[in-house]
Amino acid sequence: MKKMTDEQLSELEQDLNAIRDAVVADLGERDARYIRRIIRLHRTLEVGGRAMMPFGFVPPVLIAATAALGVSKIIENMEIGHNVMHGQYDWMNDPSLHSQTYEWDTVCTGESWRRTHNYEHHTYTNIIGKDRDYGYALLRLSDDDKWKPLHSLQFINYVLLSVFFQWGVGLHELESERIRRGEVSLNEKLPFLKDFFRKGGRQAFKDYLFFPLITFPVAPIVLAGNIGANLIRNLWSSTVIFCGHFTQDAETFTEAECENESKGHWYLRQLTGSSNFTGGKWVHLLSGHLSYQIEHHVFPDIPAHRYPEISEQVQAVCRKHGIPYNTGSFARQYGTVLKRIFAFSLPDRVRSKVPALTMGQAT
DSSP states (O other): OOOOOHHHHHHHHHHHHHHHHHHHHHOSHHHHHHHHHHHHHHHHHHHHHHHHGGGTTSHHHHHHHHHHHHHHHHHIIIIIIIHHTTTTTGGGOOGGGOTTTOOOSSSSOHHHHIIIIIIIIHHSTTBTTTOTTSSTTTOOOSTTSOOOGGGGGHHHHHHHHHHTHHHHHHTGGGOHHHHHTTSSOGGGGHHHHHHHHHHHHHHHHIIIIIHHHTTGGGHHHHHHHHHHHHHHHHHHHHHHHHHHHOSTTOOOBOTGGGTTOOHHHHHHHHHHHOOOOBOOHHHHHHTTTGGGHHHHHHOTTSOGGGHHHHHHHHHHHHHHHTOOOOOOBHHHHHHHHHHHHHHTTSOHHHHTTOGGGOOOOOO
């Protein structure tokens, strides 16, 4: 991480606070119209997809229905659920869009997400040993984790995590690695597991029993379409999240260097530990505007559709302070994610002999 004096960090804090203050002062009807329009789009796609699904015995109809339902789930999870639960629309005083009451269409409960993501991940971003999102306790993505033989299979873990992403995220709070080490008892996790199985059971019943059964003559087709829609959502959302956090140049940090950090230091960590990717308006929408992950980590409670508008200002602040702004095409960033997963699956002595596998990390 770039070394900055207390005075420089204070100036960085002031520069970024000014951007945030200007956006917050401008929030209003335009933002309310935007999120309500997105909700209508999500509902239209969901109703359309489910209405077409019983006619899926015609292959093009099944493809269209599955795609519509999958995109609907992506929009609800990424642009609506994730952003609403960050408090981006609390100022509207709409109970259906409030961060503390919103419950999204995925296995992970809203309460669990707010604890593990909103608090833990956004407070301790990329701090090894504090941010459990870094590798999801399954992947070795830093030298700070000692290599073990099982890490050689982590590409398999990555594929499985991506395919079953909503279930992996839903179980994240279980902290299975800490249970294995005896740091946490399973009994302590029983309240969480009770909520998880209740929510997960409802989700599975809805997609894999209820909708197929009410279309009984074509139940297998509807079941296949629902499985396909969830798969589309899981693969896309996991890829977006990995491209925002685990690219080659995304830095990691130690607990010691982040101890008693100022707000300016926290800003610096968010800027250097996150990654953006470029794309058109639909790419940004379907990613929940996490294509602007840097802006999101700096301003998590600003409506995400505002990130493209302030991106140039954030880049200007980075240039002013000599801070790298990690961005690139979606293909390039995803390529570096795969490279990182592969590189850290190798023993250190093997990886060190291959210059092309050198990762840009903070130490």
